[in-house]
Amino acid sequence: MSIYHKPAPTAPEVAYQWLRQEISTLPWDQEIFLSEGSIAEASGVSRTPVREALLRLEASGLIKRVAHKGAFVPALTGRDIDDMVEVRRVIGDWAVRKVAQGAVPAAELNEILDRQEAAVHDPVAFIECDIQFHQRIVSAAGNPILAGVYEAQRFKQLRMGLKAVLDSEGRSRRVVEEHRAIVQALLSGDPEQAAAASRAHLESTLSALNVPHVPGLPS
Numbered sequence: 778m779s780i781y782h783k784p785a786p787t788a789p790e791v792a793y794q795w796l797r798q799e800i801s802t803l804p805w806d807q808e809i810f811l812s813e814g815s816i817a818e819a820s821g822v823s824r825t826p827v828r829e830a831l832l833r834l835e836a837s838g839l840i841k842r843v844a845h846k847g848a849f850v851p852a853l854t855g856r857d858i859d860d861m862v863e864v865r866r867v868i869g870d871w872a873v874r875k876v877a878q879g880a881v882p883a884a885e886l887n888e889i890l891d892r893q894e895a896a897v898h899d900p901v902a903f904i905e906c907d908i909q910f911h912q913r914i915v916s917a918a919g920n921p922i923l924a925g926v927y928e929a930q931r932f933k934q935l936r937m938g939l940k941a942v943l944d945s946e947g948r949s950r951r952v953v954e955e956h957r958a959i960v961q962a963l964l965s966g967d968p969e970q971a972a973a974a975s976r977a978h979l980e981s982t983l984s985a986l987n988v989p990h991v992p993g994l995p996s
Contacts, residue, residue: 788826789833795820796830796848800839801932802901804940805853805986812847839932853936858986861933865979868927869911872918873959873975874968881963882917886910890956897949904938910956914963941985948985955981 786794796816803809816827831848834840840848876882893906908931915927942948955978962974 788822789829792816792820792822792827792830793833796834797839797932800834800850801935802939803850803936804943805858805933805936806940808852809850810843810847811850814847816847853933857933858937861930861937862979862983864926864930865911865934866976868915868923869975869979870972871923872915873963873971875918876914877963877966877968877971880917881960882913883960883964885913886956886960886963889913890953890960893956894950894953897953900939900942900949901935903942903949903952904935907938907952907956908934914959937986938982941982951981952978 796811799809799811813824813827813831816830817824820827831840831842834848835842840850843849889906889910893903893910896902896906912924912928912931916924918924942952955974959971959974959978962971965971
């Protein structure tokens with residue numbers, strides 16, 4: 778057993794992680810206002826570390842701070858979703874094409890899918906697995922810069938995906954089926970087949986969301 782112990786998280790980190798969890802599990806079309814006092818009480822820290830956490834989240838664009846009140850978490854707009862989907866479409870297509878022509882991390886992807894299938898009745902855990910699945914494909918493609926851009930969308934993806942599985946009956950099981958189809962397409966070694974499977978999955982997600990489209994962006 779290691780003699781080294783992982784240090785306990787600082788109070789600002791506790792508040793930050795609590796807020797991130799609250800924000801990421803809020804469906805994309807909902808908004809919420811959180812006062813500093815309520816955040817401090819719920820996260821078990823004082824208001825000073827809460828303010829530090831709010832500054833971090835504001836810098837990342839996840840909240841808007843309101844003077845003397847706290848944090849406003851806005852609903853995502855149709856434009857927000859379109860921008861995020863465009864990132865997923867471009868990077869996802871590139872990643873599956875590249876991975877299909879190289880080493881496919883099939884064992885890891887299938888392990889994630891087994892956990893996702895076991896979590897079909899837990900929307901938050903289910904979408905966490907969903908994001909891990911796609912991130913693993915992107916990381917396997919071997920470009921850390923593009924992987925970083927993709928990772929930056931994580932919390933918007935969680936909010937979007939949560940709404941999709943909550944609103945569409947049977948969506949969770951279809952997602953697992955679509956993911957397994959992507960793995961099989963990757964293993965085929967055919968980049969076109971892999972891209973088609975990835976594209977079909979994204980289109981299916983958008984259909985489940987029924988997001989208003991923003992004119993001027995690709996549909």
